Amino acid sequence: MTELAGNYDVVCIGGAMTGSSAAYFLSENPDFDGSVLVVEPDWTYDRANTTRAQNSIREQFTNELNIRLSQFGMEFIADFRRRVEVDGHSPEINFRGTGYMFIADDEAAYEELERESHDQLALGAEVEMLRPAQIAERYPYMNPDELAGARVGGMREGSFDGWAFFQGLRQRAMGNGATYIKDRVTGLDVDGGRVTRVRLESGASVGCGFAINTAGCRARDVAAMAGLELPIEPRARTSFMFDCRTPIEHVVPLTVTPFGVHFRREQQHYMCGTVPTTDIAIDPDDFDIRHDEFEEQIWPVVAKYVPQFDQIGVVTSWGGQYDYNTLDHNLIIGPGSDVTNFLFANGFSGHGLQQGPAVGRGLSELITYGDFRTIDLSPLGYTRIERNEPIIENAII
Numbered sequence: 001m002t003e004l005a006g007n008y009d010v011v012c013i014g015g016a017m018t019g020s021s022a023a024y025f026l027s028e029n030p031d032f033d034g035s036v037l038v039v040e041p042d043w044t045y046d047r048a049n050t051t052r053a054q055n056s057i058r059e060q061f062t063n064e065l066n067i068r069l070s071q072f073g074m075e076f077i078a079d080f081r082r083r084v085e086v087d088g089h090s091p092e093i094n095f096r097g098t099g100y101m102f103i104a105d106d107e108a109a110y111e112e113l114e115r116e117s118h119d120q121l122a123l124g125a126e127v128e129m130l131r132p133a134q135i136a137e138r139y140p141y142m143n144p145d146e147l148a149g150a151r152v153g154g155m156r157e158g159s160f161d162g163w164a165f166f167q168g169l170r171q172r173a174m175g176n177g178a179t180y181i182k183d184r185v186t187g188l189d190v191d192g193g194r195v196t197r198v199r200l201e202s203g204a205s206v207g208c209g210f211a212i213n214t215a216g217c218r219a220r221d222v223a224a225m226a227g228l229e230l231p232i233e234p235r236a237r238t239s240f241m242f243d244c245r246t247p248i249e250h251v252v253p254l255t256v257t258p259f260g261v262h263f264r265r266e267q268q269h270y271m272c273g274t275v276p277t278t279d280i281a282i283d284p285d286d287f288d289i290r291h292d293e294f295e296e297q298i299w300p301v302v303a304k305y306v307p308q309f310d311q312i313g314v315v316t317s318w319g320g321q322y323d324y325n326t327l328d329h330n331l332i333i334g335p336g337s338d339v340t341n342f343l344f345a346n347g348f349s350g351h352g353l354q355q356g357p358a359v360g361r362g363l364s365e366l367i368t369y370g371d372f373r374t375i376d377l378s379p380l381g382y383t384r385i386e387r388n389e390p391i392i393e394n395a396i397i
């Protein structure tokens with residue numbers, strides 16, 4: 001374990017994807033010459049949602065900022081090994097481009113997907129609208145009778161190894177000099193509208209220039225340590241991997257159905273999930289698997305669209321949590337207005353892996369230059385929470 005020095009310019013509270021991305025981009029920024037401390041109690045990351053995700057990236061959002069955040073994630077993935085290399089080594093991210101497919105059951109839904117595609121195309125996204133006959137030609141395993149059409153993304157959308165993604169950032173940040181310490185933040189000293197000290201479970205404490213809340217589903221508790229309210233709560237999301245008796249020989253995009261059920265291929269199996277019928281706040285220690293969801297919600301839906309999914313069996317499953325922003329399901333980034341050096345990077349509600357690189361870069365800009373330089377993320381700031389003004393995003397999975 002690393003011995004703590006008295007002061008750090010930046011302290012990240014939580015060291016999974018978001019904390020490690022902030023540490024990475026700060027330590028890569030030639031204009032930042034400060035010190036970075038990442039405090040993380042669980043070095044197995046077993047309960048970080050970073051290791052419980054479905055590891056996919058898309059540009060089919062409806063909000064411009066979400067599109068641009070993910071597009072930077074795509075750029076980062078395309079050049080991943082070079083960007084995270086340490087002493088000639090970097091992890092293999094194993095990106096598989098498949099596209100996402102958003103299904104429309106009726107004409108109104110098709111027209112809505114098409115309307116959204118105009119903004120996506122204007123922002124450089126690779127998307128196209130398909131009618132049932134075109135879907136049947138490209139994806140012959142789909143049942144065209146159940147479809148009015150779909151919007152399909154290009155091969156920059158797809159899936160990757162989430163563990164390698166986050167570990168690449170973490171190891172490079174450490175290689176650049178960021179300090180990781182195994183401990184838990186238990187309190188923040190606030191004086192004159194600034195966090196002055198970060199208190200740790202071990203009894204140690206450090207002074208800080210900036211503190212960043214990168215605590216995922218526990219972000220609300222950490223915000224409360226500085227006297228701030230954050231509308232974020234853990235929501236259960238179970239993932240299932242299933243096997244199908246008849247293999248599919250074609251590309252299987254990450255397919256999003258109108259029922260909230262989604263599925264994609266994972267090696268020789270298929271990964272899927274849905275939104276629980278009763279979607280409420282759960283205990284942050286609750287990683288229980290909601291077994292009933294598979295038979296009651298998922299199976300009937302996947303078999304409706306893919307007839308050969310009539311004969312499938314669950315291979316494995318695991319519990320996870322969305323760090324769910326109850327105001328608008330979108331990221332909150334930047335300072336809480338009453339505590340100016342305490343930055344949020346929370347509330348991803350299911351998009352935090354793909355948005356991780358752009359968020360880390362944005363935090364580095366905010367700390368180094370006092371404003372965002374590449375993507376102006378200020379509309380995603382905390383003041384919208386205080387004003388109770390949600391940012392609209394229609395494509396929530």
Ligand SMILES: Cc1cc2nc3c(=O)[nH]c(=O)nc-3n(C[C@H](O)[C@H](O)[C@H](O)COP(=O)(O)OP(=O)(O)OC[C@H]3O[C@@H](n4cnc5c(N)ncnc54)[C@H](O)[C@@H]3O)c2cc1C
Binds near residue numbers: 016186214
């Ligand atoms: C089922 C599922 C599927 C998903 N699929 C995708 C996907 O396909 N694509 C995508 O982009 N995103 C996906 N996500 C979302 C993504 O996993 C998260 O948004 C992302 O991992 C958030 O990273 P984080 O570092 O902010 O939080 P976490 O990974 O949850 O990490 C938070 C860390 O903070 C630490 N911490 C907590 N409290 C303290 C404290 N007091 N002091 C110090 N440390 C503390 C914890 O130990 C933990 O390691 C999915 C999530 C789930 C659950």
